Amino acid sequence: MTEAAGAVDDLPWIEDGGKVAPKDARAVSRLFLDRLQVLEEGTREYQYVRNTLIEMNLSLVSFAARRFRNRGSGDMEDVIQVGTIGLIKAIDRFDLSREVEFTSFAIPYIVGEIKRFFRDTTWAVHVPRRLQELRVDLAKSKETLATELGRTPTVKELAAHLELSEDEIIEGLVAANGYVAGSIDTPSGGGDDEADIAPKYADTMGDDDPAMELFEDLHTLAPLLQQLDERERTIIEMRFGQELTQAEIGRALNLSQMHVSRLLHRILAKLRTGLLAT
Numbered sequence: 001m002t003e004a005a006g007a008v009d010d011l012p013w014i015e016d017g018g019k020v021a022p023k024d025a026r027a028v029s030r031l032f033l034d035r036l037q038v039l040e041e042g043t044r045e046y047q048y049v050r051n052t053l054i055e056m057n058l059s060l061v062s063f064a065a066r067r068f069r070n071r072g073s074g075d076m077e078d079v080i081q082v083g084t085i086g087l088i089k090a091i092d093r094f095d096l097s098r099e100v101e102f103t104s105f106a107i108p109y110i111v112g113e114i115k116r117f118f119r120d121t122t123w124a125v126h127v128p129r130r131l132q133e134l135r136v137d138l139a140k141s142k143e144t145l146a147t148e149l150g151r152t153p154t155v156k157e158l159a160a161h162l163e164l165s166e167d168e169i170i171e172g173l174v175a176a177n178g179y180v181a182g183s184i185d186t187p188s189g190g191g192d193d194e195a196d197i198a199p200k201y202a203d204t205m206g207d208d209d210p211a212m213e214l215f216e217d218l219h220t221l222a223p224l225l226q227q228l229d230e231r232e233r234t235i236i237e238m239r240f241g242q243e244l245t246q247a248e249i250g251r252a253l254n255l256s257q258m259h260v261s262r263l264l265h266r267i268l269a270k271l272r273t274g275l276l277a278t
Contacts, residue, residue: 016055035049057102063107064114065110135172144161235253
């Protein structure tokens with residue numbers, strides 16, 4: 001510890017930056033920020049100064065994070081971690097020659113990083129960034145126009161207000177539905193009084209159609225049947241279309257039942273191989 005303290009010349013040695021009072025942190029931060037700009041990155045001195053700056057200014061992260069405590073489902077610990085990334089970026093990019101207070105410079109970085117976190121992680125369904133941003137513009141425009149018109153604005157009115165096409169507005173409105181996901185166990189009724197008796201969304205969802213798999217198999221089988229010769233297609237038609245027995249097929253085609261059985265086995269094996277290959 002003593003060696004590290006001596007390695008930063010006349011800078012004070014701070015054992016725990018988090019215990020420095022905010023008022024003192026502002027003054028000390030200027031000293032540390034000034035020294036950081038001339039230290040070589042990766043050295044012990046550089047790491048001490050940078051890490052101490054981060055510890056002394058973590059209160060800025062907590063301050064900025066408070067406004068997001070009731071937003072979305074983000075854990076506050078995650079928000080603090082993300083805000084700290086913004087603080088680190090501010091420390092690395094701050095320039096004393098701008099004559100701007102570090103707190104004024106750092107807060108936008110911290111808030112911006114937290115907003116980016118919510119924008120990228122709180123959507124229930126992933127949608128393109130431009131549509132995420134359009135959702136915010138649409139919400140503001142709907143509120144503004146609703147106040148002016150006294151009613152909910154139409155797609156056409158929203159498009160004119162945002163100077164976008166109606167198709168872009170519709171796309172944005174549809175994408176906004178991906179911001180929050182509802183449970184299929186949510187009652188589909190109206191108010192809270194009906195919650196216990198209203199059917200759940202899951203009750204109105206259809207089951208898988210058992211005939212769908214059969215349809216897909218038949219759809220795949222059709223071109224394979226076309227590849228059979230005429231006698232093979234006739235045998236398949238008589239056996240599975242007309243539901244004749246092998247003996248009846250044999251009499252109709254002047255073949256023995258054993259021969260019909262061998263032919264059916266060979267034809268079905270050919271079709272099965274074709275189905276597995278597709």
